[in-house]
Amino acid sequence: MDWEEAVSAWSVTLRAAGRAGTTIATRTDHIRRVGRALGGSPWDVTGDDLLGYVGGQAWARETRRSVRSSLVTFYSWGKAAGYIGSSPAEELPAVAPGRPRARPTPERAYREALTRCSPRDRLILRLAGETGLRRAEIARIHADDVSEDLIGWSLLVHGKGGRQRVVPLPTPLALELRARGEGVFAFPGADGGHLSARWVGKIGAKALPHGWTLHSLRHRFATVAYGLDRDMFVVQELLGHASPVTTRRYVALDSDTLRSTVRRVSEWVA
Numbered sequence: 001m002d003w004e005e006a007v008s009a010w011s012v013t014l015r016a017a018g019r020a021g022t023t024i025a026t027r028t029d030h031i032r033r034v035g036r037a038l039g040g041s042p043w044d045v046t047g048d049d050l051l052g053y054v055g056g057q058a059w060a061r062e063t064r065r066s067v068r069s070s071l072v073t074f075y076s077w078g079k080a081a082g083y084i085g086s087s088p089a090e091e092l093p094a095v096a097p098g099r100p101r102a103r104p105t106p107e108r109a110y111r112e113a114l115t116r117c118s119p120r121d122r123l124i125l126r127l128a129g130e131t132g133l134r135r136a137e138i139a140r141i142h143a144d145d146v147s148e149d150l151i152g153w154s155l156l157v158h159g160k161g162g163r164q165r166v167v168p169l170p171t172p173l174a175l176e177l178r179a180r181g182e183g184v185f186a187f188p189g190a191d192g193g194h195l196s197a198r199w200v201g202k203i204g205a206k207a208l209p210h211g212w213t214l215h216s217l218r219h220r221f222a223t224v225a226y227g228l229d230r231d232m233f234v235v236q237e238l239l240g241h242a243s244p245v246t247t248r249r250y251v252a253l254d255s256d257t258l259r260s261t262v263r264r265v266s267e268w269v270a
Contacts, residue, residue: 001083003035006042010077018162022136022197030070042074043084047091054092065095102252104220105129105212113208120187121207123176124200128214131167132221132239133157135204135214136197141186146177159240167238222250 001009007028014024031042037053038045050071059067068089075087110129114122127133127141137157145156146169153174155167169177180186189195195203204214218239225235236247 001041001043003032003042006074006078006083007031007035009081010074013077020136020160020197021191025198026066027070027073030067031074034067034071043078045088047088050088050092061095061098062100065097068092068095100249102219102223102250103216104223104252105208105216107220109209109212110217110220117207119176121203123173124187124203124214125207125217126173128204128217129220130173131155131169132218132225133167134160134197134218134240135201136160137240138214139187139189139191139195139197139200141177141194143178143180143182143184143186146174148174157240163240165237165240219250219252222247223252226251227254 010031011024011028014027019027034050034053035042038049054064054067054071057064057067071089071092072087075084075089078084079087110125113125117125124138127138128135137159140158141155145158147154147156153169153171155169155174155177157165157167159165177186185194187195187200189199191197191199201214204217205212208217222235222239225238226232232244232247232251235251236244239247239250241247
């Protein structure tokens with residue numbers, strides 16, 4: 001079995017497990033890259049082979065963590081399927097996570113982008129910047145996901161790992177989504193009837209100034225939302241995070257607030 005055959009078989013298992021299309025694409029791309037570098041069969045690879053390959057790459061820390069995770073998952077599958085006796089990926093050292101820094105899109109960049117966009121692209125930007133949706137969640141919005149009750153409008157969000165959550169929608173956004181048609185996806189395309197998550201991400205990156213993305217708009221939402229009520233758990237719920245620790249990485253604390261806190265503590269001690 002060569003690398004491509006192995007990756008194709010593995011991807012079937014990932015889909016059967018309900019992994020998101022973007023996750024499958026990223027994981028299989030990692031393994032294909034390893035295969036192109038090492039050649040031969042994936043079941044002949046040794047721990048030293050993987051160490052040499054991974055150690056020779058000038059990757060950022062998070063990329064290194066992600067590739068290691070893909071290798072561990074791939075070879076765990078290969079071992080369970082009987083293709084290999086032990087996983088060579090087990091010899092790869094763990095990569096300690098860095099301390100991610102929140103990077104919210106500046107308000108000026110966001111506002112300027114909104115003025116230059118087509119109506120469709122502006123709606124995509126607002127869903128990321130004002131409701132905190134991921135690109136894949138935006139891509140899968142269906143007209144039937146938008147509903148109204150006695151309190152207001154809400155959106156049923158199809159999140160990571162098949163998890164769903166309900167996010168309140170500002171009335172203008174809800175009406176704009178509803179206006180895109182009943183019984184159809186809000187952003188139609190060739191990926192199961194809607195745009196792919198990657199394409200939605202490209203739309204956001206093209207609309208925003210260089211260096212800013214839909215993900216940085218998600219950081220913008222988290223930072224603004226936390227600044228309003230100082231409630232990390234509310235922000236966690238809105239973003240669809242499993243842990244507030246993850247949410248904390250999305251919130252940029254205002255330097256004036258930090259300075260004010262230190263000043264008040266100093267005054268209290270005095």
